[in-house]
């Protein structure tokens with residue numbers, strides 16, 4: 001029996017964090033016992049930089065003392081220990097789509113989720129107060145000052161400091177509305193993204209939804225009014241246990257997922273390629289127009305070069321017939337060509353090879 005079945009691991013993070021929420025949904029779904037602890041700063045920053053090479057949340061400490069970082073690779077590791085691959089459809093082309101959706105949820109919906117939290121005063125007031133009280137009790141400064149620090153840091157790092165401005169905000173919000181409509185459509189016809197049971201794609205989407213869109217005041221109001229089936233899915237996923245779920249995978253790509261793939265082919269995949277070009281030429285800030293939206297002075301991300309390389313390696317590992325199936329599925333939805341637009345990727349030497357026990361780069365480097 002794996003060690004994590006015998007003694008609970010510790011999950012360090014924040015009770016309103018995107019990726020902490022993603023990992024909690026995974027642990028619950030898989031029945032992996034965990035004890036949640038809020039990260040305390042500044043102590044955890046030093047602990048994590050020593051233990052895993054960088055400070056990001058969540059972090060996991062196993063009962064044998066080992067530390068882990070990066071939800072995607074943490075989940076991979078647990079899945080390998082548990083065996084059987086039950087969170088990914090058996091059909092290789094659908095399995096590829098499942099991983100694509102997880103990546104899209106992790107990386108593309110981060111900025112809009114941060115926008116809704118930090119742009120609107122009701123979100124920013126709630127989140128800054130919550131984070132300041134939850135994470136920085138040991139810092140002896142007035143609460144109002146810590147709140148100001150969080151608001152400023154998160155905007156500078158992730159919203160206005162990552163390509164958002166008054167000109168493009170309406171278009172970015174329109175994308176979020178479109179996603180809500182698409183998911184409302186999906187969850188009105190079946191319980192989870194890829195069938196009657198939860199997949200890695202659902203776990204991925206719990207990132208932007210569980211602790212952001214379904215929690216922050218402005219997007220929550222939109223969901224209540226326009227996409228209640230999505231709120232029902234958030235709750236269903238939180239309550240789901242894999243050993244108790246019945247039903248199987250979709251046997252082919254459901255029509256309701258097609259518009260999402262088309263959007264991914266128009267926004268995320270071209271963005272990933274543009275980001276790779278920015279990293280190659282050392283442009284820490286770059287301008288990029290994707291899906292008709294112009295992002296000025298977006299931050300480059302070494303980590304997302306690796307994300308693109310992971311998607312490509314996953315494809316490369318498939319047999320010839322499965323590769324053909326993936327190509328036809330992606331080509332028909334406009335995802336194939338943008339996946340390869342930038343040929344050689346500027347990866348760092350052995351980039352992220354030690355995950356989940358040691359990380360090399362943060363999603364976006366913010367101090």
Ligand SMILES: N[C@@H](CCC(=O)N[C@@H](CS)C(=O)NCC(=O)O)C(=O)O
Pocket residue numbers: 017018019020055056057058069070071072106362363364366367
């Ligand atoms: N790829 C990482 C991303 C984790 C991440 O970026 N987490 C955010 C909080 S939800 C964070 O810690 N950001 C670092 C910072 O703000 O300094 C994962 O999957 O765990």
